[in-house]
Amino acid sequence: METNRYILSILVDNEPGVLSRISGLFSGRGFNIDSLSVAKTADPRVSVITMVTFCDAHIIEQIKKQLHKLINVITVNDLTQKEYVERELALIKVHAKTEKRAEIMRMVDIFRSKIVDVGASHFIVEVSGDSGKINAFVELMKPMGIVEIASTGTIALGRENGK
């Protein structure tokens, strides 16, 4: 079967051990996790986990059902079944030799990203967008010399009203 990219938004009890139940489910059953992000929601008793996985249609059905079966999982929402907005935020520390600074700043501009820290020999650039955009930006920065990258992983919301 064909492999697709799926983004799941999972509401869970905000309790210790819940993340480990979810990651344990994936490792134990051989499902893959491409990225994962956990955050609070407006309700302090509830956290939201955004998870990206690559698999076929049969496996995603199992993943959704298995997640739902976990006692601490409230809802599992497959955002890729509908209209959604996704973002990822990355901080990229890049070598900024004097002769390269102008070029880096030009690219930062084109990507509508921001330089958030300037040092003697480096910039830290903040870039956000979908993962394609982030990857493209990283590719462009590589020749300059990337020192370090930190990234949030994908977060996403469905576009229609409600959850």
Add this chain to the structure above:
Amino acid sequence: MKLTGAQILIHMIKAQGVDTIFGYPGGATIDIHDEILKHDDLRHVLVRHEQGAVHMADAYARTHKTTGVALVTSGPGATNAVTGLASAHCDSIPIVVFTGQVPTGLIGNDAFQEVDIVGITRPCTKHNYLVKDPSKLAEIIQEAFFIAGSGRPGPVLVDLPKDVVQAIIDFQMPGPVKMNTYKPNYKPNKKQMTTAVKMIKEARRPVMFAGGGVILSGASQEFTRIAKFANLPVTASLMGLGAFPGSDANWLGMLGMHGTYRANMSIGHSDLIFAAGVRFDDRVTGNLEKFAPDAKVIQIDIDPTSIHKNVEVDCPIVGDCKMALADIAGLMEKEAPENFMKDREAWLNRINEWKQLTPLKYDQSFDTIKPQYVVEKLYEITKGNAIVTTEVGQNQMWAAQYYHFEKPNHFITSGGLGVMGFGLPAAIGAKAGAPDKLVVCVAGDGSIQMNSQELMTAVAEKLDVKIVILNNRYLGMVRQWQELFYNKVYADTNMEAQPDFVKLADAYGATGFRCDDPAKVTQTLEMGLNTPGTVIMEFIVEREESVYPMVPAGGAITDMLLV
């Protein structure tokens, strides 16, 4: 009302209708044992190994029809319980295991006898808890029992730090459990059931297929009602044995790797599989690509993850087996039974030919005892009324094949995990749950040695069980695979070095009999079953007997090795 954590625990356990706890104490749980002692209406069965306690709770749950409870101490007590939890998890058996834990202040400090048992058992429990806040204790215990016993049942572990057990707490009986994250859906979808009825009507070669879920939901009657109404042939998985009477004319025998030829052929050639409470595990389906190529599938299961997992399902019905089967029976009974029997005679004739061609059989011998013969005689003498637990291996398969189970909850086996060492403690737990029943453990010489220390528990607690050892002096099932697929190299499966089982029985204060003469099998069984107390009946059987028929792992279930 002010109560200690231990008092609350016992109060909550009793409120579940549980009258027996299986346990083993340690530093972290003394307070709880101290409390149990004060309750005449709550029996504590002191085991000899914690694994035994959990298997006992498992079997107790099956015969007592409440949740089973085990209590073990922290650290090694808890880790010893893991196999029992994993087995109950695979078989969906409702148990709650309470583990002692070091005081909350020491958790994470590598304290003496501290293990992260909640972390260890996450993948082999339905759910688990570490109680950190004494004020949540009652609520958590209630939730634990609720989760264990509802939906698709399963084991729940509750880890109890010593200070929580000792804490003095303002106690109020919690109200009914309300969880917004866990609401099992029992009610099956009406439209799906109408579709199912239509599919049964259209089928020409239908087979009904029962799994452990039929037994767990107490749906045997409803299941049988449908089969009899529409004259449907019936098979079952290992866990489903007893869901449908083994003496009935519609019974095909067990399905799968060691199923009967006619059950496997019937499923293989069917155009409709009407499955209830099964998960289409690989021991049942064999090679999935070649599994029942012409069959449409109706599947009833309380757990949506069981549906579409291995086999494509045409009519999924998520819900309780008992409710769904009752509704479907009701819908069918509005019509004439003949409407559901088109071409049935041709189909039943074909099945009968398979039966005539290759009935379940073995070659009788006058020199050595055939293990199948022992089980057959056991069935005759007990008139099929005993509760039979098994160990794992050939003994388990022969018990499944030759003891024709009539009623649910009479065959107690570690089906999904296949735990050697399950049978004896399970027999003890089954007896505690059903004290008026005859309980027989069909064992192998290898498996019985894995938890033979529980003989002491049986004797000390006067939980009389009868143990039939089919002694082939081999790890027979593994030897069988070596014979068939490893050029008869019997690497590490020889069990000739073994204790004298009659003396072993004697050493524990039980009674032992040995028999090596086919002519004396009946006599030995009768003597053993009629001897009061716990009894071992050891039968020296044909060493290299194999379980047939057999589907080699990964083969199509219709490609069976017959002898």
